[in-house]
Amino acid sequence: MYFLLIGIAALALKYLEIGPVATWSWFIVLSPFVLAVVWWWYADASGYTKKKEIEKMEQRKQDRIDKQRDAMGMLSAKKRKK
Known part of the structure; x- marks a missing residue:
């Protein structure tokens, strides 16, 4: 770019x-x-492009999981302190 x-x-x-x-x-x-x-x-x-794409998808997936856990009140104490 x-x-x-x-x-x-x-x-x-x-x-x-x-x-x-x-x-x-x-x-x-x-x-x-x-x-x-x-x-x-x-x-x-x-494979640099593919690696970055996979990392981005994994981060989005983890963000969705954390959001759902937080909504259910199941977020770990470690993540709540942030």
């Missing part, structure tokens, strides 16, 4: 000819987009 934001900012600066970015080559200005594609490929290939 950061590569995309940097790429969009550099693209806007290059197009509007603002600052030193106006003199940079298009190769340098467009390189953050290439890096974003490489990162997404790596994240998918390595």
